Amino acid sequence: MRNQSILKKLLALAVCMAVLLAGPVPYGVAALADSDYSDELADLNSQYDELKKKQDAVQQQINQASNDKAAALAKKRNLNNQISLTQQQISVLEEKIAVLEENIAEKEEEIAELEEKIAQSYNQYKQRLAALYRAGNPTALGVVLGAANFSDFLMQSEMLKRMADHDQTLLDGLAANKEELEEKRAELNSEKEEQDASKAEVESLKNQLNNQLSKTNTQIHNITALEAELQADKAAFQAKMAAIQAEIDDIYSQIQSSGDYVGGQLAWPVPGFRTITSEFGWRFGGSDYHTGFDISGSGVNGKSIVAANSGTVVYVKYGTSGYGRYLIVDHGGGYTTLYAHCSEIMVEVGEYVSRGQAIAKVGSTGWSTGPHLHFEVRVNGVAKNPRSYYSV
Numbered sequence: 045m046r047n048q049s050i051l052k053k054l055l056a057l058a059v060c061m062a063v064l065l066a067g068p069v070p071y072g073v074a075a076l077a078d079s080d081y082s083d084e085l086a087d088l089n090s091q092y093d094e095l096k097k098k099q100d101a102v103q104q105q106i107n108q109a110s111n112d113k114a115a116a117l118a119k120k121r122n123l124n125n126q127i128s129l130t131q132q133q134i135s136v137l138e139e140k141i142a143v144l145e146e147n148i149a150e151k152e153e154e155i156a157e158l159e160e161k162i163a164q165s166y167n168q169y170k171q172r173l174a175a176l177y178r179a180g181n182p183t184a185l186g187v188v189l190g191a192a193n194f195s196d197f198l199m200q201s202e203m204l205k206r207m208a209d210h211d212q213t214l215l216d217g218l219a220a221n222k223e224e225l226e227e228k229r230a231e232l233n234s235e236k237e238e239q240d241a242s243k244a245e246v247e248s249l250k251n252q253l254n255n256q257l258s259k260t261n262t263q264i265h266n267i268t269a270l271e272a273e274l275q276a277d278k279a280a281f282q283a284k285m286a287a288i289q290a291e292i293d294d295i296y297s298q299i300q301s302s303g304d305y306v307g308g309q310l311a312w313p314v315p316g317f318r319t320i321t322s323e324f325g326w327r328f329g330g331s332d333y334h335t336g337f338d339i340s341g342s343g344v345n346g347k348s349i350v351a352a353n354s355g356t357v358v359y360v361k362y363g364t365s366g367y368g369r370y371l372i373v374d375h376g377g378g379y380t381t382l383y384a385h386c387s388e389i390m391v392e393v394g395e396y397v398s399r400g401q402a403i404a405k406v407g408s409t410g411w412s413t414g415p416h417l418h419f420e421v422r423v424n425g426v427a428k429n430p431r432s433y434y435s436v
């Protein structure tokens with residue numbers, strides 16, 4: 045909607061220009077500089093100003109997002125390192141647990157074997173004890189009947205007793221072995237429990253780290269999406285700004301310079317102040333093309349701005365945005381100079397000014413961060429580096 049109204053205004057302006065150019069118009073520009081023309085520029089300047097502010101805000105957001113992303117990426121690297129170390133700890137613990145489990149299994153096998161031996165020995169022992177008992181009992185005929193004679197019997201019963209003693213020793217030894225093995229198994233089991241606990245602890249740490257990593261990844265993902273969005277916004281703003289700048293340039297180019305160039309060396313526009321605080325050309329990392337240079341210095345506010353050369357004031361604007369209060373002087377032959385952000389303008393459209401004449405006062409009106417003069421030299425509407433006209 046807004047663009048359409050701009051288009052309509054531009055069309056109206058073009059028609060107006062065509063009418064003006066058709067006839068002999070010595071002060072065509074002065075005629076243009078009233079209502080239509082200044083409304084148009086005011087509208088465009090305020091739009092441009094608004095976009096510039098938005099673009100700066102977007103750039104700040106982009107910088108912030110970039111910082112946030114760098115921090116998140118550093119955090120992610122850190123988390124990945126921690127997770128890798130934790131995983132290594134888990135692997136070591138798992139190996140330890142596996143070795144312990146193997147040991148425990150071995151011990152259990154040994155214990156089972158011993159238990160079997162004990163059971164067998166105990167059976168033999170019982171049988172022999174029973175035989176011995178029977179041998180010692182007059183009614184028990186086991187040994188007696190089995191013996192060929194008395195001495196054989198004695199021999200056999202003595203042998204049985206010795207065998208029983210042997211079994212007893214064997215059994216005692218086996219029991220001691222078994223006890224030892226069980227102690228060892230208990231030790232291994234308690235060690236394994238400790239390792240299991242450590243492993244559980246490290247695994248819970250690893251889970252926490254993985255959760256953090258997942259959150260960090262989401263954060264990085266979101267920042268990346270935001271960055272893309274901001275870059276798109278930035279591109280859109282830049283396109284709009286470029287379009288508005290082009291429109292301003294278009295209007296600028298329609299300022300008709302009259303007569304031949306007055307010639308001579310340009311006078312410095314702010315006598316006594318020669319500090320250039322912002323040069324002509326690309327600035328802000330290539331986002332803004334500075335169409336002039338800025339002159340400033342301590343105490344510059346309210347100081348006189350003088351005409352850089354003789355000529356006719358062709359444009360005066362009391363704006364509140366963009367260039368604020370500014371004026372354009374035509375020096376003939378397509379040469380114009382522009383003086384912006386003035387606190388006061390002392391001349392009117394159509395007025396002839398001579399080189400070095402005070403025409404305005406330094407201020408900070410419009411889009412300005414402090415008192416300074418934004419000074420432009422244009423030839424046929426094309427901005428030139430003002431430095432080329434001075435030996436500074």
Ligand SMILES: [Zn+2]
Pocket residue numbers: 322334336337338417418419
């Ligand atoms: Zn400037």
